[in-house]
Amino acid sequence: MTDCKTNIPKILLTGANGQLGFELRRSLAPVGEVLALDRKGCDLARPDMIRQVVRQARPDIIVNAGAYTAVDKAELEEAAAFAINAVAPGVLAEEARDLGALLVHYSTDYVFNGEKSGYYSESDTPNPVSAYARSKAAGEQSVLDADMQAWIFRTSWVFSAHGSNFLKTMMRLARTKETLRVVNDQFGAPTSASLVADVTAHALRQGWLHAGCGRAERGVYHLVASGETTWFEFARAIVERMRDAGESLKVQPDQIVPILSSEFPVPARRPANSRLSTEKLRNTFGVHLPEWRQCMHYVLDQLED
Numbered sequence: 001m002t003d004c005k006t007n008i009p010k011i012l013l014t015g016a017n018g019q020l021g022f023e024l025r026r027s028l029a030p031v032g033e034v035l036a037l038d039r040k041g042c043d044l045a046r047p048d049m050i051r052q053v054v055r056q057a058r059p060d061i062i063v064n065a066g067a068y069t070a071v072d073k074a075e076l077e078e079a080a081a082f083a084i085n086a087v088a089p090g091v092l093a094e095e096a097r098d099l100g101a102l103l104v105h106y107s108t109d110y111v112f113n114g115e116k117s118g119y120y121s122e123s124d125t126p127n128p129v130s131a132y133a134r135s136k137a138a139g140e141q142s143v144l145d146a147d148m149q150a151w152i153f154r155t156s157w158v159f160s161a162h163g164s165n166f167l168k169t170m171m172r173l174a175r176t177k178e179t180l181r182v183v184n185d186q187f188g189a190p191t192s193a194s195l196v197a198d199v200t201a202h203a204l205r206q207g208w209l210h211a212g213c214g215r216a217e218r219g220v221y222h223l224v225a226s227g228e229t230t231w232f233e234f235a236r237a238i239v240e241r242m243r244d245a246g247e248s249l250k251v252q253p254d255q256i257v258p259i260l261s262s263e264f265p266v267p268a269r270r271p272a273n274s275r276l277s278t279e280k281l282r283n284t285f286g287v288h289l290p291e292w293r294q295c296m297h298y299v300l301d302q303l304e305d
């Protein structure tokens with residue numbers, strides 16, 4: 001086990017090619033020596049492989065960015081989603097416990113049914129309403145059950161320049177489609193993968209390395225950008241910004257049509273209210289969370305040629 005103050009920690013990162021994994025490779029590089037593994041290097045569907053990889057690497061910190069994230073497909077593949085999102089985090093937690101390592105794991109606003117009015121806090125009880133959401137809620141529980149030092153960062157509406165996400169889909173549709181109809185009755189905070197990755201690195205320095213290993217309380221923390229919006233308003237902000245940058249668009253921002261969730265049927269139900277209070281994270285780690293628009297502008301700047 002590393003002396004937290006003097007030695008450089010060894011960090012094992014899973015899911016290193018996802019939106020978040022990609023950004024963590026950058027943000028964790030100055031925190032410690034990062035062993036970044038994709039599915040080939042550490043298949044989260046294979047508990048035996050997870051155990052072997054962790055035992056060989058002997059990390060001080062495990063950051064689990066890998067996940068089954070196909071929300072609608074999970075309705076048909078619940079067992080696959082559970083293997084990766086529920087069983088694997090439990091195996092990582094057990095292995096981390098045996099090494100005395102810290103586990104950083106990620107979860108989602110979808111663990112809530114969205115029927116609460118106002119912001120969800122970490123003390124609210126999860127009540128997932130889709131297969132993906134049930135698998136993520138079970139993953140949180142399996143980490144908590146392992147009774148070791150772990151932080152679970154719940155985030156929402158993740159986007160980045162790397163990978164597939166709502167922001168990139170809207171950019172493509174605005175360039176190619178004559179009409180765009182976007183759901184306007186789900187509320188949440190679009191959050192860039194780079195913000196989640198940067199806050200993770202900050203938390204590791206602030207709450208673990210500088211404070212002495214494991215000082216910040218184990219458990220769940222909400223980690224989302226400040227402010228709130230709907231998918232429709234988010235789409236409009238993206239397309240406005242494209243227009244202002246001089247892009248040739250098929251759809252102008254004021255031509256985007258707001259619709260109800262019921263007008264856009266999808267296999268997995270989404271929560272109407274995904275607002276997450278970040279007070280606990282801000283108080284614990286002394287972190288500032290920028291507004292979602294600021295994160296959006298940064299990613300759009302990255303995507304501009």
Ligand SMILES: NC(=O)c1ccc[n+]([C@@H]2O[C@H](COP(=O)([O-])OP(=O)(O)OC[C@H]3O[C@@H](n4cnc5c(N)ncnc54)[C@H](OP(=O)(O)O)[C@@H]3O)[C@@H](O)[C@H]2O)c1
Nearest residue numbers: 015017018019020039043044045066067069106108155158
């Ligand atoms: N995306 C969102 O809107 C959102 C919202 C809230 C919370 N979250 C949570 O945030 C975390 C990061 O999500 P993300 O947006 O970065 O997702 P992502 O872009 O879909 O990345 C997930 C990564 O996990 C990898 N993966 C899938 N199955 C695997 C397996 N069996 N073994 C190893 N790796 C595997 C994928 O690898 P392949 O490329 O090989 O498939 C991919 O690189 C997840 O815990 C997710 O639940 C995401």
